[in-house]
Amino acid sequence: MTIAAPAAANSPAEAAASRGSVALFWERLRKKKLAMMSLMVIVLIYGGGILAPVIAPYSYTQQNIDQALQGPSRAHPLGTDRLGRDMLSRALYSARTTLVVSVAVLVSGSLIIGNGLGLIAGYRGGWVDNTIMRVGEVFSSLPGLPMLILVNAALSPRVDEFAKWAGRLPGGGGVVHDFASYISIFAALSLFFWVGTARYVRSLVLQLRERDFILAAQALGASTPRILVRHLLPNIAFIVVLQLSATLGSVAGTEVALTWFGVGVQPPTPSFGAMIYDGSGTRTFQAYPHLLLVPGIFVSLLLFAFALLGDAINDVIRER
């Protein structure tokens, strides 16, 4: 919704229309009880992730071998893991990881690459369109999971080197170092998640391309980048963001799966995938079910909420 707001400065009429559609959309979505409940679950889990440094009772690395593998208690509401680390704190920090990765993938892979290529393909048409769409076709025919595993396995050592190099930099190096554990997974995911957005944006642009206000802009001699950014983008931004929020769940699910495989987020950064891996195994589950249930329930709830919300959003978009 914030994305649509800057449009106000560009063309008042269009902005009014899109502000109206934001309100209309919100009104329609608010009537769907399931969607609202899903939104609440997502906000709760992601909010817990954002506030993890404040609300988590322990650090995610703080070990206490004396209290390893305990069930829920007053000191540790969700129990402790093999190294005596507090499960609740680890789950909250894992939610943070999922949030960072999925939003980063969405912004870079979908909003920047997907949106940009979709705009260009739809507006220019011809061989540009053909090339972009054929490349997209190649990417979408690749098997997702094994390719991601491969790309990630190849990328992560290089990113580690980069992180070590960045860690030695004075000043802002520390921040880069902190986020280095996310970089390889988010780069690999971005590589595969742009195609859907590009196709969707292209189809929207094709509908708008022949409209009067674009023709007028062309007649006035506006450059292609200007038409793309100032005239086309504001008109599709809101609906694209909506469409994207419906796909957030699949990004989050893929992050969990990759980390489970051992090629995603690397320890000590906590992730649901790694937590689930620690808890799987029949004997482990029999003896310490909370190791699997805690991250499992968090992930399942999150993905289910995303699926329901995505459905509701798609319904509302189609109603327009």
Added chain:
Amino acid sequence: MTGYVIRRLAILPLTLFVVSFFTFAIARYGPGDPVTIAAGQVRDPEVLERIRHERGLDGTIFEQYQRWAVRALEGDFGESFIQRGYSVRELVVPKMIVSAQLNVLSIVFVFVIGVPLGMLAAWFQGKWIDPLIISSLLFLSAIPVLVILPPIQWLLAVRFHIIPVGGWGGLIDIYWIAGVIAVPIPNPHLYLPLIVLTVPGFSGVARLVRITALQVAREDYVRTARAKGLTETTVALRHVLPNAMLPLVTAIGLSLAGIVEGSYFTETLLGIPGIGAFTFESVRSRDYDVILATTLIVAVFFIVMNLLTDLAYARIDPRVRLGASNLS
């Protein structure tokens, strides 16, 4: 139609080339030099150079790719770096057969169970049963395989001893009655992977069937059928269902993709000797030629599936093949 098929087939070799080169380049630039892995303890530069040459890993990446591609086209995917003396082909083919059996069986069950569930939901549209079916299927598909598998495994195999904990024993098992009469039964090893692989797929199929069934139910010929005095059951089974099945062709590819992805986890967790578990192992042990081969096999499979789906879709919907893809 012919033009569309030719157009799609024409880019197939290009896609295959891009996919294989992409995979090849990533595998080569990946961590861990395969040559030092193959050499084991030896660090003599001459030996390393000899191994590099034998494995075709000298020269530029393009030369390496060319050598590899020529051999791959002849069906030779090299030799495993980890399991010495075995060619990749020897290792991969039996695993492909296992995975193929499991996946084909799963897709059959996804449709056999998903279609009736979708029809049921459409039949009860407007009542509480419809949202109940759809949202519980959606919930089941939201739980990741790797979360649901250990609890089911524990419950059915460890706690109640109904089925084996894991492993693979083929499709058919022989059950001896009194040690004399042999009765073929489905192998009990199949149940667990089948449950885990099919249940997440139901929601996609059921929702598609439901939505198309509801659309079809508004058609004139359905009203005519009702006007003729046919019972609701006959209308649903003879008039609505066959017409609602048509768009399902497009769901096959998507469902199969989900099953293939799920089998990476299922096979690994259950110790089933299939492609998924093998890929997992080879990524962990950096067995590059195996990774390359397995990734490519799955990639080719996906590409062909996508192609078939698109062709089937074009056959159903003329707008696709007439090049009106601009509007999609």
